[in-house]
Amino acid sequence: MIRTGNEYREGLKDGREIWMDGEKVTDVTTHPAFKPIVDVRARMYDMQHDPAYKERMTYRDNNKTNPVLYKLPHEQKDWADKLEAVDAVMNDIGGVVTRVGDETIGEMWSLCDGRDVLASIDDRFSDNIDRHIQAVTDNDIFHVSANTDPKGDRSLSPRDRDPDMMVHVTRETDAGIVIRGAKFETAAAYADQAFLKPTVGAWADEELSDYAVGCIVKMGAPGVKHICRSGFAGKSRAADYPLSNKFDEVEALVVFDDVLIPWEDVFFYRHTKAAQYVRSSLHRYSAFPYVLRLLYVADMMIGTALWNARQTGLDKLQAVREKIADLVCYREGINAHLTASIAAAQRSPGGLLMPHQSMLYAGRVFAVSQLQNMMHIARELCGGQICITPNADSFEADGSGEWLNKFYSLNQRWQADDRRKLLAFARDLLNSDYAGHRLTFVQFAQAPHFSHLAAVYQSFDFEGPLDFVRKSAGLSDQVKG
The missing domain is CATH 2.40.110.10 (Butyryl-CoA Dehydrogenase, subunit A, domain 2)
Structure with a gap:
């Protein structure tokens, strides 16, 4: 229970x-x-x-x-x-x-x-x-x-x-x-x-x-x-x-x-055949919730970057919108792979319903390999203040607090406290020891990149592309994949 x-x-x-x-x-x-x-x-x-x-x-x-x-x-x-x-x-x-x-x-x-x-x-x-x-x-x-x-x-x-x-x-x-x-x-x-x-x-x-x-x-x-x-x-x-x-x-x-x-x-x-089988099929299901987490990481990067642009009044600039759109494309790319892998789900050898394997594994490659680039885009959108902003104690202390509250207040809507909170969140999401650790975790937690690519190769059905080119190139009917 x-x-x-x-x-x-x-x-x-x-x-x-x-x-x-x-x-x-x-x-x-x-x-x-x-x-x-x-x-x-x-x-x-x-x-x-x-x-x-x-x-x-x-x-x-x-x-x-x-x-x-x-x-x-x-x-x-x-x-x-x-x-x-x-x-x-x-x-x-x-x-x-x-x-x-x-x-x-x-x-x-x-x-x-x-x-x-x-x-x-x-x-x-x-x-x-x-x-x-x-x-x-x-x-x-x-x-x-x-x-x-x-x-x-x-x-x-x-x-x-x-x-x-x-x-x-x-x-x-x-x-x-x-x-x-x-x-x-x-x-x-x-x-x-x-x-x-x-x-x-x-x-x-x-x-x-x-x-x-x-x-x-x-x-x-x-x-x-x-x-x-x-x-x-x-x-x-x-x-x-x-x-x-x-x-x-x-x-x-x-x-x-x-x-x-x-x-x-x-x-x-003491059975290498079983070990080989386990390694080849290990992430058949678990890759789905693993990649799903990166959808939420993408949402955090989009939300952080867009809030920062709105706080600073830069959200209407085309160059800013294009970079945010890059983050959105990353997010929606993950979403598309996950959605498609379930829409085209396959029956497993044991009778379970597994996500479409090549779609899921391709989605994992996309989500993991592009994360570092998306983090850098989010850093660009947040600007240098995420690495130079003093800590909360400085905002609260007599002597320093009044100056920090003056210079971190943006307008009547965005006062220093909300500005500091967003910058602290962005720093922890993108720049901190925790952020670096999470990036490395994502890249290696299920397998190194070469294993991700191997999973795509092993799960993709090559018969369609091979047959298409065989017919288009006029290859002999005797040629088989």
């Missing part, structure tokens, strides 16, 4: 080992670097109980109330419902968060499509994926994704490196498999569990590999250690960095120090 925010918080108090800035975190729900994002996820749980949102956030199944975001997609309406739920969340919290469950549960759905691959290894493993998908839905589990290994010196083969540079199985027991290694992961320290699967790589080198492992890891399990990067929240006033202080999704190097994975949590191991 759907959880409440407090039930989610209590579930995090399971003795998990978390480190940040050289200190052990005793309570992730109250630590200043984690509390804001934990509160956002808790708010999402509470929205499912809120009469104002309940109909958009939940659905009934077998007399149970379940989260819409975790519902298996069987028809277009399921995707429309997810869009509406995400929209409700983003508008309620007033920002953009990515790793909150819906962007990672789709990776489990792609495994569901590969049940035959899993069954060829062991029938138990294919049954495990069905049970876990149901458990996530029934128990409203905050589920994330463990993907990238440290890897070490990649000029060497995995067997010639320190074996712990990639997660691997060290032994089997009656209770399950034991794994060692580490993964970098967003949100792991405040999630319930993670889907651990192989990293990007060539999985045809050997028939069996200790590195070819996929399983569920409980984030509070013995031997799991979360070593987090420094957080952005709490380092400065929210008045100066409103996004950093509320929406920082903290990453961790998650160390697996001889962690026991019960057999019921194992999807595959």
Whole structure:
């Protein structure tokens, strides 16, 4: 059944080992670097109980109330419902968060499509994926994704490196498999569990590999250690960095120090065919909510740039309007790819309705590869004041405040306080450490750019263009694609 925010918080108090800035975190729900994002996820749980949102956030199944975001997609309406739920969340919290469950549960759905691959290894493993998908839905589990290994010196083969540079199985027991290694992961320290699967790589080198492992890891399990990067929240006033202080999704190097994975949590191991399948289909569904987030980032850039132009009276200049139009084209390009991928959705091998694959993956390439250019256009439209404006303390202090209020007031409508707030928001969206971090996250969170392009190539139907040119060029009917 759907959880409440407090039930989610209590579930995090399971003795998990978390480190940040050289200190052990005793309570992730109250630590200043984690509390804001934990509160956002808790708010999402509470929205499912809120009469104002309940109909958009939940659905009934077998007399149970379940989260819409975790519902298996069987028809277009399921995707429309997810869009509406995400929209409700983003508008309620007033920002953009990515790793909150819906962007990672789709990776489990792609495994569901590969049940035959899993069954060829062991029938138990294919049954495990069905049970876990149901458990996530029934128990409203905050589920994330463990993907990238440290890897070490990649000029060497995995067997010639320190074996712990990639997660691997060290032994089997009656209770399950034991794994060692580490993964970098967003949100792991405040999630319930993670889907651990192989990293990007060539999985045809050997028939069996200790590195070819996929399983569920409980984030509070013995031997799991979360070593987090420094957080952005709490380092400065929210008045100066409103996004950093509320929406920082903290990453961790998650160390697996001889962690026991019960057999019921194992999807595959020592099977390179399964690893190859997982990597090729991993983002079949999850790319959609991932790209959807960039639609909201685009809206924030458009809104910030246009408010700035209206504050300064430059919104009627053609050159300004053209740059804003560039941002609009970026936004609508993302929207078009998402809309088309659902309108032309395809039936998956497992019977689910997946977004049209080449349209979705092409949309991901467009959204991710152009983000840095759009951020620069938004910076141009906001001007140099986003990097030179003093902080809120200076506006409030005697001596400096009167001068800042004088020179930052634009007219009767736009006084210094609103001007400062907009510039602080723009700085945090486009220029801050948080902004730079988010840009890098977007570029690598699901895969590096070459993998995005590979997904487009592998999913596109080339028969149409090949046949068109064969006929137009008068090539022999014997020529086949």
